[in-house]
Amino acid sequence: MNRRRQESNLARIWRRTGPTTRLIVGSVLVALVWWVGLRSDSALGTSLPWPLALLCAAVGWGRVGLAIRPMAALLALGLLYDISAAAPLGSHAIIALATYGFHAAMGSALDFDRDPILSSIRPIISLALGFGLLWFVASSASGHAAAVWPMIASFLTTSAAYLVLKAPLNLGERPVSASGGM
Amino acid sequence: MARRNRTSMRLRRLAFAAVFVVAVLAVIVQTAPGVSQSLMPLRTQAGDLLVTTNGTAREPRQNPSLWARLMGQGEKERQIRELEARVQELSRYEAAARSMAARLEAYESLLSALGEPPARGITARVVSENGGPFSKSLLANAGAAQGVEPDAIALNEGGIVGRVTHLGERSARVLLVTDFNSRISILGETSGVRAIVFGDRDGLGTLSDLPEDDAFRPGERILTSGEGGVFPHGLMVGRAIPSDDGWRVAFTMAETRGGFVQLVPPVRIPTPEDEPVLMDLAAGDDLRPDETTPGPPQ
Numbered sequence: 001m002n003r004r005r006q007e008s009n010l011a012r013i014w015r016r017t018g019p020t021t022r023l024i025v026g027s028v029l030v031a032l033v034w035w036v037g038l039r040s041d042s043a044l045g046t047s048l049p050w051p052l053a054l055l056c057a058a059v060g061w062g063r064v065g066l067a068i069r070p071m072a073a074l075l076a077l078g079l080l081y082d083i084s085a086a087a088p089l090g091s092h093a094i095i096a097l098a099t100y101g102f103h104a105a106m107g108s109a110l111d112f113d114r115d116p117i118l119s120s121i122r123p124i125i126s127l128a129l130g131f132g133l134l135w136f137v138a139s140s141a142s143g144h145a146a147a148v149w150p151m152i153a154s155f156l157t158t159s160a161a162y163l164v165l166k167a168p169l170n171l172g173e174r175p176v177s178a179s180g181g182m
Numbered sequence: 183m184a185r186r187n188r189t190s191m192r193l194r195r196l197a198f199a200a201v202f203v204v205a206v207l208a209v210i211v212q213t214a215p216g217v218s219q220s221l222m223p224l225r226t227q228a229g230d231l232l233v234t235t236n237g238t239a240r241e242p243r244q245n246p247s248l249w250a251r252l253m254g255q256g257e258k259e260r261q262i263r264e265l266e267a268r269v270q271e272l273s274r275y276e277a278a279a280r281s282m283a284a285r286l287e288a289y290e291s292l293l294s295a296l297g298e299p300p301a302r303g304i305t306a307r308v309v310s311e312n313g314g315p316f317s318k319s320l321l322a323n324a325g326a327a328q329g330v331e332p333d334a335i336a337l338n339e340g341g342i343v344g345r346v347t348h349l350g351e352r353s354a355r356v357l358l359v360t361d362f363n364s365r366i367s368i369l370g371e372t373s374g375v376r377a378i379v380f381g382d383r384d385g386l387g388t389l390s391d392l393p394e395d396d397a398f399r400p401g402e403r404i405l406t407s408g409e410g411g412v413f414p415h416g417l418m419v420g421r422a423i424p425s426d427d428g429w430r431v432a433f434t435m436a437e438t439r440g441g442f443v444q445l446v447p448p449v450r451i452p453t454p455e456d457e458p459v460l461m462d463l464a465a466g467d468d469l470r471p472d473e474t475t476p477g478p479p480q
Contacts, residue, residue, distance in 0.1 A: 038232070038309075038310040038312075039309070039310055065194075066191075066194040066195060066197075066198050067194060068194065068197055071197065071198060071201050075201060075205070078205075083225060083228040083229075083232070084232065084310065084312060085312055085314045085315075085316045085317070086225075086312065086316055086317045086319050086348075086355060087314075087316035087317070088208075088209045088212040088213075088218075089208060089209070089212060089221060089224075090204075090205040090206070090208035090209045090212070091209055091316070093201075093205040094202065094205045094206055094209060097198070097201060097202050097205060098202070101198055101202070134315060135315065137209070138314075138315030138316050139315075141209070141316055142315075142316060142317060142362060142363065143362070143363070144362045145383075146315035146316075146383075147315065147383035147384075150313070150315070151315060
């Protein structure tokens with residue numbers, strides 16, 4: 001009973017939280033998942049396909065449309081991923097921004113929120129596009145076709161992670177126009 | 183109001199397009215080796231920072247808190263530190279024993295030594311391992327400050343792990359042998375067949391530049407041939423396994439996951455400047471450096 005009350009309190013606090021705080025909390029969460037993922041192999045002793053939390057953020061933040069601050073956050077988080085993955089600087093930013101823009105454009109072009117099926121398909125489509133782009137950028141940067149199966153496994157774990165991270169990565173409802181913003 | 187919204191939206195789209203184009207241009211510009219090299223210090227510093235934030239480069243806490251002392255955590259931490267030091271020491275002995283055994287076999291069969299495995303090196307903990315789509319690499323918590331040299335060779339209990347590509351002050355990024363862009367000249371221990379191995383998508387090594395007539399023996403050990411001057415002769419790479427396309431290499435470094443790598447100095451091919459030949463033009467004789475003259479760095 002107490003726990004339920006605590007959860008509802010947390011939900012109420014989160015509902016009242018502004019988009020800037022939500023963006024900061026979301027960025028910290030993404031950075032935390034990235035940081036744990038760095039150590040997952042050596043610490044857990046397993047080569048678990050770790051979720052790409054950056055794409056979860058791109059999809060979560062893109063739900064309410066384009067805005068400047070989420071773009072800046074994606075750019076900064078993308079650099080973290082570039083450094084840890086030994087990728088050319090800007091690669092993950094391209095992938096995240098394209099996913100973010102695509103997800104936002106899909107939202108403004110079609111009203112997904114009214115249809116539960118379309119609403120659940122929308123993030124999967126965006127994540128699939130993100131991973132497709134990741135494969136393309138990785139293949140171009142490394143000079144050979146990147147392995148597909150690990151990426152599919154990572155896509156599945158990212159999709160599962162998105163279900164968990166969906167709420168904290170929600171910047172709030174669109175305030176005025178269909179295109180939305182912060 | 184609607185007009186203001188439209189302008190705001192247009193601005194946001196413009197900002198999105200600008201940021202996206204800048205990111206694409208940044209990636210394209212980095213295809214130039216000069217630009218990529220100029221960003222190296224930034225990457226190595228980021229690696230150092232990563233090692234520090236992961237806590238492995240920090241000195242162990244000498245004075246545990248009261249709570250830790252009450253719970254006996256301090257004692258456990260001390261034991262863990264001792265065990266880690268012991269594992270590092272034992273892994274060095276194991277590597278030395280393996281290389282000695284390989285040398286003994288070579289002496290027995292050929293009555294001459296083929297190569298001298300490196301004896302010195304620095305054992306470092308693997309802080310993070312990246313098997314992502316861009317490159318297969320790992321980050322070790324030892325760098326130039328600990329005496330790791332640029333292009334150092336990384337080994338573990340199974341054999342060769344890779345080569346240091348980015349050397350920071352307290353960190354070293356090792357490009358794994360399983361990466362597509364790694365190239366090692368190898369030879370079969372029994373067959374003597376020489377080839378070049380590189381990592382492939384399935385985690386096995388693919389061979390190129392194989393002679394047409396010769397073939398490896400199934401399961402024979404694959405060692406570095408020492409050609410090319412990057413890796414010394416005789417380091418364990420893997421085992422030859424037959425496949426539909428010919429021969430593949432199962433990397434033995436993947437069989438062990440101790441969490442440590444030994445970073446040994448690379449092979450240096452001496453340049454003419456290292457071994458100058460002094461000519462006495464009047465006498466027409468070579469004046470080679472005598473015993474007292476310091477030789478080239480080995």
